[in-house]
Amino acid sequence: MADNTNDRIPTVVADGVDIVYRVNGTGAGRGSATAALNRIMRRKQTEKAAGVRRVHAVRDVSFVAYKGEAIGLIGTNGSGKSTLLKAVAGLLPVENGRIFTHGQPSLLGVNAALMNDLTGERNVHLGGLAMGMSREQVRDRYQEIVDFSGINEKGDFITLPMRTYSSGMAARLRFSIAAAKDHDVLLIDEALATGDRSFQKRSEERIRELRKHAGTVFLVSHNNKSIRDTCDRVLWLERGELLMDGPTEDVLKEYEAFTGDKSAKPKPKPKPKAAAKVPVPS
Amino acid sequence: MGPIGPTPSPRVKAADVSQVLDTPPQTPPPAGGDLAALAARHGLxxxxxxxxxxxxVRQLWARRHFITAFATAKLTAQYSQAKLGQVWQVMTPLLNAAVYYFIFGVLLGTKHGVPDYIPFLVTGVFIWTFTQSSIMAGTRAISGNLGLVRALHFPRAALPLSFCLQQLQQLLFSMAALVVILLCFGVPVGVSWLLALPVLALQFTFNAGVSMVMARMGAKTPDIAQLMPFVLRTWMYVSGVMWSIDKLADKDSLPHAVTLALAANPAAVYIDLMRFALIDSFHASQLPAHVWAIAVGWALVAGVGGFIYFWKAEETYGRG
Known part of the structure; x- marks a missing residue:
């Protein structure tokens, strides 16, 4: 079985991955003072008695991703897609199993490093440095980032504080900063839904370009069209379990039947928050 | 419909799910051991x-520009909405000094025979504030920036270090205000002012170390951030910020060990060294014995120990 994979280079290997969230203060008393005291006093007791609830977000997921693949992650809300992505990025611990990666996978996103009180210009520098680019790289790419974002199309907005931007403008600048770096393994969490139609087209182009440089691209999206446009393989997660893993068309057909989405029309939020994160009795 | 248990709608679709499960996956994942072997073979x-x-350490060094840029950005963002803008960087410490002068100099008259009391007091307040706000910021460095920690990869020590650097920059503004105050009160400019640089370097190392310790503790137990103001206030009152520790030693009312401990506590050491550097009427006799050795010792113990303590939990930050 391993023989037919010898010619392809794996970049991400997930081996029986379980991810469990522990949430404090959900037991009896709902975070009241007595419940908190109880928790502290009986530290050595089982998690359940201590009011810690376990949420089993991803169950026994295994897959191998290869260099040059673009993989879509689909599933209804709360099915564990973003959680799995964070674990691949090494930002969440796994309960069981292991995730092996080639190089450092990076989540596409710099929102948290940016500051609304600073100008767009300074945020480009800060965001670039936060992603691990050198000062020279940031300086070289600066114009490219600003042009791509299109922030200056309607005037000199890049020298204004980011709090003065419209939400669309801010989202475009964030995407432009995040997409400025080349990554070994790139993880994208629904970043394509930002901005107007022309910016979305530019973003999709940029993703394809990144894919050429990057080894592997993972894309989480509820937009089946953007999955079709960018991915050649799809993983379908439901309630934390890997339901299907295969070529985009095959998986999406089943998925659309499952969500009752008869036409191939993209539908941003296919399902209400179903009880996908079912807590496991511990 | 409660948050627990499956909702009716997925159950209706259960038949679909089982059909899907029946279809063989196109790329069947090999068994557990094979995957690990595959990963090992390709050096993952x-x-x-x-x-x-x-x-x-190498990763942290590679991120040095991010650390400085983040500190400067935080500092700049602080007053960006104010009309006077960055003027507040100097105004805030000056107003602080004015308040302390009013309360301790005018109202209470707590001079206790300290010459140049106002420069003495203001130096103490500024140097203490540097340690206090560094530790406070360090406590929240991880727990208050979970978004950043969960989104991006960087050595997490960059956060407490960056916050300490921001406080150092803040202190440099305060020091500019302090120089004005010193000159106004007729303290002569001396060569000993150069000693302020090594003192600041040592104090920064100490602060960074303690904030890394606090960052790890605060990441695990955010409640510590609620407790810290009380700990820090107690520490301030025993560190001789507003009074002179060596005057206390003269009184003989306290056991020798207590005054020794008071004088050797890191905050008091850095405050008194800075006073010794800047104020000509503050003599070396007022410093504890081996004061430079103590200052370097605290910086090394806190700096190296704090860094290793923080690094030990590196993979756990921002999780769970």
């Missing part, structure tokens, strides 16, 4: 593992 590494200490 486990995601999110803690790097070795030298590797960690």
């Amino acid at each position: 590494s486990v995601s999110g593992a803690r790097p070795s200490l030298p590797e960690y």
Whole structure:
């Protein structure tokens, strides 16, 4: 079985991955003072008695991703897609199993490093440095980032504080900063839904370009069209379990039947928050 | 419909799910051992593992520009909405000094025979504030920036270091105000002012170390941030910020060990060294014995110990 994979280079290997969230203060008393005291006093007791609830977000997921693949992650809300992505990025611990990666996978996103009180210009520098680019790289790419974002199309907005931007403008600048770096393994969490139609087209182009440089691209999206446009393989997660893993068309057909989405029309939020994160009795 | 248990709608679709499960996956995942072997064969590494200490230092050094840029950005963002803008960087410490002068100099008259009391007091307040706000910021460095920690990869020590650097920049503004105050009160400019630089370097190392310790503790137990103001206030009152520790030693009312401990506590050491550097009427006799050795010792113990303590939990930050 391993023989037919010898010619392809794996970049991400997930081996029986379980991810469990522990949430404090959900037991009896709902975070009241007595419940908190109880928790502290009986530290050595089982998690359940201590009011810690376990949420089993991803169950026994295994897959191998290869260099040059673009993989879509689909599933209804709360099915564990973003959680799995964070674990691949090494930002969440796994309960069981292991995730092996080639190089450092990076989540596409710099929102948290940016500051609304600073100008767009300074945020480009800060965001670039936060992603691990050198000062020279940031300086070289600066114009490219600003042009791509299109922030200056309607005037000199890049020298204004980011709090003065419209939400669309801010989202475009964030995407432009995040997409400025080349990554070994790139993880994208629904970043394509930002901005107007022309910016979305530019973003999709940029993703394809990144894919050429990057080894592997993972894309989480509820937009089946953007999955079709960018991915050649799809993983379908439901309630934390890997339901299907295969070529985009095959998986999406089943998925659309499952969500009752008869036409191939993209539908941003296919399902209400179903009880996908079912807590496991511990 | 409660948050627990499956809702009716997925159950209706259960038939679909089983059909899907029946269809064989196109790329069947090999069994557990095979996957690990495959990963090993291609030299893949486990995601999110803690790097070795030298590797960690190297990564941190590679991010030095981010650390400084983040500190400066935080400092600039602080007053960006104010009309006077960055003028507040100097105004805030000056107003602080004015308040302390009013209360301790005018109302209470707590001079206790300290010559140049106002420069003495203001130096103490500024130097203490540097340690206090560094530790406070360090406590919240991880727990208050979970978004950043969960979105981006960087050695987490960059956060407490960056916050300490921001406080150092803040202190430099305060020091500019302090120089004005010193000159106004007729304290002569001396060569000993150069000693302020090594004192600041040592104090920064100490602060950074303690904030890394607090950052790890605060990441695990955010409640510590609620407790810290009380700990820090107690520490301030025993560190001789507003009074002179060596005057207390003359009184003989306290056991020798207590005054020795008071004088050797790191905050008091850095405050008194700075007073010795800047104020000509503050003599070396007012400093504890081996004061420079104590200052370097505290900086090394806190700096190295704090860094290693922080690194030990590197892979756990921002999780769970």
